[in-house]
Amino acid sequence: MVTYVVRRLLWLPFLLLIxxxxxxxxxxxxxxxxxxxxxxxxxxxxAAARVRHELGLDRPFLVQYADYVWKALHGDFGESLKYRxxxxxxLMAKRLTVTVQFNVVVMAVGVAVGIPLGILxxxxxxxxxxxxxxxxxxxxxxxxxxxxAPIAMWFLAARFHLLPSGGxxxxxxxxxxxxxxxxxxxxxxxxxxxxxxNMLEVLDxxxxxxxxxxxxxxxxxxxxHALRNALIPLFTIFGLMLGGLVGGGIITESIFGxxxxxxxxxxxxxxxxxxxxxxxxxxxxxxxxxxxxxxDVCYRFVDPRIRYG
Amino acid sequence: MALLEIxxxxxxxxxxxxxxxxxxGISYDLEEGGxxxxxxxxxxxxxxxxxxxxxxxxxxxxxxxxxxxxxEGRDILKMDPDDVRKVRGNRIAMVFQxxxxxxxxxxxIGRQIDEALELHMGMDKHQARQRTIELLETVGIAEAxxxxxxxxxxxxxxxxxxxxxxxxxxxxxxxxxxxxxxxxLDVTIQxxxxxxxxxxxxxxxxxxxxxTHDLGIIAGLAERVIVMYAGYIVERASVKDLYxxxxxxxxxxxxxxxxxxxxxxxxxxxxxxxxxxxxxxLKPGCPFAPRCDYVIDRCWEExxxxxxxxxxxxxxxxxxxxxxxxxxxxx
Numbered sequence: 001m002v003t004y005v006v007r008r009l010l011w012l013p014f015l016l017l018i019x020x021x022x023x024x025x026x027x028x029x030x031x032x033x034x035x036x037x038x039x040x041x042x043x044x045x046x047a048a049a050r051v052r053h054e055l056g057l058d059r060p061f062l063v064q065y066a067d068y069v070w071k072a073l074h075g076d077f078g079e080s081l082k083y084r085x086x087x088x089x090x091l092m093a094k095r096l097t098v099t100v101q102f103n104v105v106v107m108a109v110g111v112a113v114g115i116p117l118g119i120l121x122x123x124x125x126x127x128x129x130x131x132x133x134x135x136x137x138x139x140x141x142x143x144x145x146x147x148x149a150p151i152a153m154w155f156l157a158a159r160f161h162l163l164p165s166g167g168x169x170x171x172x173x174x175x176x177x178x179x180x181x182x183x184x185x186x187x188x189x190x191x192x193x194x195x196x197x198n199m200l201e202v203l204d205x206x207x208x209x210x211x212x213x214x215x216x217x218x219x220x221x222x223x224x225h226a227l228r229n230a231l232i233p234l235f236t237i238f239g240l241m242l243g244g245l246v247g248g249g250i251i252t253e254s255i256f257g258x259x260x261x262x263x264x265x266x267x268x269x270x271x272x273x274x275x276x277x278x279x280x281x282x283x284x285x286x287x288x289x290x291x292x293x294x295x296d297v298c299y300r301f302v303d304p305r306i307r308y309g
Numbered sequence: 310m311a312l313l314e315i316x317x318x319x320x321x322x323x324x325x326x327x328x329x330x331x332x333x334g335i336s337y338d339l340e341e342g343g344x345x346x347x348x349x350x351x352x353x354x355x356x357x358x359x360x361x362x363x364x365x366x367x368x369x370x371x372x373x374x375x376x377x378x379x380x381e382g383r384d385i386l387k388m389d390p391d392d393v394r395k396v397r398g399n400r401i402a403m404v405f406q407x408x409x410x411x412x413x414x415x416x417x418i419g420r421q422i423d424e425a426l427e428l429h430m431g432m433d434k435h436q437a438r439q440r441t442i443e444l445l446e447t448v449g450i451a452e453a454x455x456x457x458x459x460x461x462x463x464x465x466x467x468x469x470x471x472x473x474x475x476x477x478x479x480x481x482x483x484x485x486x487x488x489x490x491x492x493x494l495d496v497t498i499q500x501x502x503x504x505x506x507x508x509x510x511x512x513x514x515x516x517x518x519x520x521t522h523d524l525g526i527i528a529g530l531a532e533r534v535i536v537m538y539a540g541y542i543v544e545r546a547s548v549k550d551l552y553x554x555x556x557x558x559x560x561x562x563x564x565x566x567x568x569x570x571x572x573x574x575x576x577x578x579x580x581x582x583x584x585x586x587x588x589x590x591l592k593p594g595c596p597f598a599p600r601c602d603y604v605i606d607r608c609w610e611e612x613x614x615x616x617x618x619x620x621x622x623x624x625x626x627x628x629x630x631x632x633x634x635x636x637x638x639x640x
Binding site (some may be wrong): 045052205206207209211212213216217218220224225228229232297302303304305 | 325363365388393395396398399403405407410411413414415416417421424425428429460462473476524612
C-alpha cells in the first residue's frame with residue numbers, strides 16, 4: 001500500500017515536468033506576445049526589445065524553461081507580467097483559497113442532495129417520484145449555469161430580495177447561498193443519475209435477495225447491503241470533481257463576482273501572462289493527479305476486492 | 310398437519326411483453342424432517358415457486374395471484390411484512406444457486422452470518438461471532454475463526470456455498486429450501502455439498518426442499534419428488550416410483566434422456582423434441598401436448614388435473630401410458 005502510494009507520487013514530478021514543458025512551449029511559440037500586450041501595438045520596437053531582454057524572454061527556449069524549473073523548485077514561480085512586481089505564488093494563493101472554499105461547498109451540497117435523491121428515485125423505480133426526480137435531473141444537466149444564474153439572480157435577488165446576488169464574504173456568509181445553489185445543480189444531477197443507476201443495478205443482485213432471505217429489515221437491506229455497493233463507482237466521479245476543485249469557473253466567478261482563480265487566469269490568458277498560466281496549469285495537473293491517487297487509496301478501503309501491489 | 314403446505318399457488322409476472330404465467334396453481338406438502346425434490350428444466354417455475362413461498366418475488370413485476378402457503382398452520386401470503394421477516398432466514402432458510410454472486414462482496418463472511426443471528430436469535434456481537442465460527446466449522450471451513458474476517462472473494466465457489474449453508478442453518482430453521490445449490494459447482498464439490506447437507510439433515514432434523522434439474526442428485530437425497538413443467542406439477546411420486554415406474558410422458562422423456570452406468574447395451578440417448586412453451590401465451594390444454602408422443606384430442610382442450618394413479622403416485626395426464634402406445638415413434 002505505502003509502496004504503491006510512494007511509487008505513484010514518484011511519477012508526479014516527471015508528469016509535471018512534461019506538462020510544464022508543453023505549456024511553456026505553447027506559450028512561447030504560440031501567437032501573442034506579452035510585451036506587446038503590455039506596451040500596446042504601436043510600441044517602439046527598441047523599447048519592446050529592451051523590456052523583452054529585461055524579462056529574459058529573448059533567451060533560448062530550453063534555457064528559459066530550465067531557469068523556470070530551477071526557480072520553481074525553490075518555490076519561486078516568477079512575477080506576473082500583467083501585475084508587475086506581484087509574485088505569482090502570492091497572487092494565486094489568495095484567489096485559490098476563495099475558489100477552493102467555494103467549490104468544496106458546492107460539491108458538498110451536490111453530494112448531499114444528489115445521493116439521497118438518487119436512492120429515492122431508485123427505490124421508487126418507475127413511479128411518479130422517480131419520474132419527477134429524473135425530470136429534474138435532466139433539466140439540471142441540460143440547463144447551463146449561464147442560463148440559470150441570471151434567472152436566479154432576477155428572481156431571488158432583484159424581484160423578491162430573498163438573497164444577495166453574489167459577492168464573496170467567506171463560506172458562512174449569506175452571499176454564498178445563491179452561487180452555491182446555482183452551481184450545485186450540475187454536480188447534484190450527475191450524482192442523482194449515477195446513484196440511481198448503480199442502486200437499480202445493485203438491487204437486482206443476488207446478494208440483495210440473500211439479505212432479504214435472511215429476514216433483514218428493508219432499511220438494513222438497503223443501507224448495509226445495497227447502498228455501499230452502489231456508492232463504490234461514485235468515487236470515480238467524485239475524484240474527477242475533486243481534481244476540478246482548484247479549477248475555478250470563469251463564468252461563475254464573473255457572474256457572481258467571486259474573486260476566485262478563474263477570473264485571474266482568464267485575464268492571464270488575455271495578457272499572455274505566462275508565469276500565471278504556467279503556475280495554474282501545473283496546479284491543476286497536480287490537483288488531478290493527487291485527487292486520482294486519493295480516490296484509488298479510498299477504493300482500497302471501500303472495496304475489499306481491490307488490492308494494490 | 311404438514312409442516313409446510315402449499316395450496317394452489319399461482320405466480321405471474323406482468324411484463325411489457327405480456328403476462329408470464331410462471332407458476333400455475335401448484336400444491337404440495339412437506340412433512341417435518343422430510344426431503345422433497347423438485348425437478349424440471351430451466352424456466353419451468355421451480356425457482357419462482359419457492360421464492361413465492363418466501364415472498365421474495367420482486368414486486369413489481371411479479372405478483373402472487375392466488376393460493377396459500379401454510380407454514381405451521383399460518384398462511385405466509387397473508388402475514389404482514391414484519392411477520393414474514395421473522396420466518397425468513399429463521400424458520401425457513403434458503404440457499405441459492407450461484408454462490409459467486411449470492412454473498413455481498415463488501416461485507417466479511419462472518420458479518421453476513423452474524424447479522425442473522427443478531428436479528429433472529431437476539432445475540433450480541435460477541436455471541437453471534439462465537440456461533441458463526443462454530444457454524445463455519447460445522448460446514449467444514451478450516452481455521453474458521455480467522456476465515457470469518459475474510460471477504461467472499463477470498464473463498465472458492467465450493468467454500469462460498471458452504472458459507473451460504475452455514476448462513477441458512479444459523480438459526481436452526483425448520484425448513485431449508487435449496488435452489489439448485491450445486492449447479493454452479495464442479496462434480497466433486499457437488500458431492501461434498503450433498504454429503505454435508507445429508508449429514509446436517511440428520512443432526513438438525515430440518516425438512517428440505519431441494520430444487521434441481523439433475524435427476525441423479527434427487528435419487529440419492531429425496532424421499533418424494535415433484536416434476537414441474539411450464540409452471541404445473543405434472544407428476545408427484547416417491548423417488549422409487551418415479552424412477553422405477555414413471556407415468557407422465559414428460560417424466561419418461563426426462564429419464565430416457567439420462568445416460569446410465571448400468572446399461573450394457575449401447576443406445577442413443579433419448580432427446581425430447583420441441584421446446585418448452587412460452588409462458589406468456591400459454592394455450593389451454595395440457596402444456597406438454599405439443600411435445601408429447603401419447604397426445605390425444607382431449608389434451609388440446611383441457612388441462613389435466615393432478616390425480617392419483619396408485620397410492621402416493623399422482624400424474625397430470627389424460628393418458629395411461631401403461632395401456633397406450635406412443636402415437637408417434639420416439640426418435
